[in-house]
Amino acid sequence: MRTSNTVGRYGEDLAARYLSTHGFAVLERNWRCELGEIDIVAREGDTLVVCEVKTRRGLNYGSPAESITYRKLATLRKLAGRWLQTHELRPAEIRIDIISVLFDRNTPPSVDHVRGAS
């Protein structure tokens, strides 16, 4: 478990850095409630972006983004609603993004940002 936690944590750090260098304001990380966890909550202009970060160490089991199921998306949607209930922010749009981080041997880690996953 420890390995995957470390890898996952490092992936999320990379994703957050990627977002801030691409014009996003990172509002919150690892926000939890009884429904689950949002990896990154960010803002791009008037849009609230709920970000799921998926990190993998190889493509043997498919790309990281492929592992996001319909069920996971539904959970993220519920989480986005819950987040809004508990915060004072009223964005014009809400979007769910997926950031897949890939650590492949011998190459620098790559970040792939899918805008609007649902």
Add this chain to the structure above:
Amino acid sequence: MTLAQTWSVALVGLEGHLVEVEADIAQGLPKTTLIGLPDTSLSEARDRVRAAVVNSGERFPDRKVTIGLSPATLPKTGSHYDVAIALSLLTAAGAVDPGVLRRTAIIGELGLDGRIREVRGALAMTLAAARAGFDRIVVPDLNVGEARLVPGIEVYGARSLRQVLALLRGTEIPDEAPPRAEPRLVSESLIRVPGVDLDDVIGQREGRRAIEAAAAGGHHLFLHGPPGSGKTMLAERLAGLMPDLSTDDSLEVSAVHSLAGLLTNDAELVLRPPFIAPHHTASLASLVGGGSGMLRPGAISCAHRGVLFIDEAPEMHPLTLDTLRQPLESGFVEIHRAVAVAKFPARFMLVLAANPCPCGLSGTREGICSCSPQHLARYRQRISGPIKDRLDIQRQILPAARTAAEGEPPESTATVAARVQAARDRQLHRYRDTAWTLNSEIPGPVLRRDHPLDKASQRLLEDHYTAGRLTARGFDRVVRLTWTLADLAGLPAPTVEQTHEAFQLRSGEPLTPLSDHRPLKGPTQ
């Protein structure tokens, strides 16, 4: 580049329609959708293409991929869109320069490892692409032979997706192991004109005359006689008497054979009239064509411009045999299915062979027929009147042992074929201003109006007609056959002698000179 298109070809019957294969890569979770009325074999393209792209060392886009085949209303079937889909996708992903695929059609099925497998109907598809003004076509390596037969289009053969990509990128084309040809679903003996010569046939003066006349005018033929008398032998030699196919016919016949899967890889155009001999147990769909999804031509279309030989015709199901009536008249067959309507050419020469009765001995001198009258009647009724009426020439073939003593050494195929060619040239010249080329194709009214018979001939035929020995349709058919006999004799117009022989050939009477002729009493048919 997130949007790209390539072109492929959909076949409805023999007719090809160009299909635009678009690929769109959009933001969204990885998912591939294929739209545009695909059937199951085409829906599976999604998975084949994905595996083939990855196994060819390319990246499959991690996004929402939509592949659209348009026109969307045309039902599409088959696996030959795979390569076009893969290239459209890779172009949209930016892996291929979009400029290089302009005016290029692409056909081919992909294996999971990226190999390109052969497809059916490549000839018709290439024809469609050439007619639509495409400059190039990419086809599976095994289909290059037939695709090259089409003039006016550059053909590229490829064994794998890797090779196509290298070709498009201008890099060195990698070597691939030669593909294994798909097993044929039809035996090759079906399509080859048997390499046999007419001089193998001893005697059979009347039988020879019958197939010569049939070949010269394109007349349908009925041969009956006891088993082993040489009916099959004669029928097999019929196609050899016919002249080579014209360029247009040859391309058309080749396209049908390509769709039926009859062409081999080293395919050349089908230059000789095909000889197709389905067994009498043939199903209806195999004879006239059909199938769900991709409509296939049947035996009658494979025999287009050639010979369809049905041995033991009374053993065939009467309903099956009767389906030949309409194509016999029109020269094509239209196959209607819920998905599409396909029209296949089917201008063939029908040759039926039959025993005289179930035991095979009726009408011979050697044996005594053991069939009951009811048996006999039922057997003869199995070839229906309408079909019999369309058979211009009926001949009884008796065993050679009895007829061999007739003398003269047998003529070879080459000798007779030369006479047939001359007779056909005469017809071509006579009908040069019409849409027809053969005596058997001319409509009765046109023939009677433009090329009337002489008085004596007309009187002879009217006698037969009034006596009930000739039906109205039979009348026209005898006139056509009369012209064929005159063409064979090199006469500018038939005389009463040809008319007499034509009537005898049709009615099945033994051939006798006109001077011996005493009108028979009562109807003979």
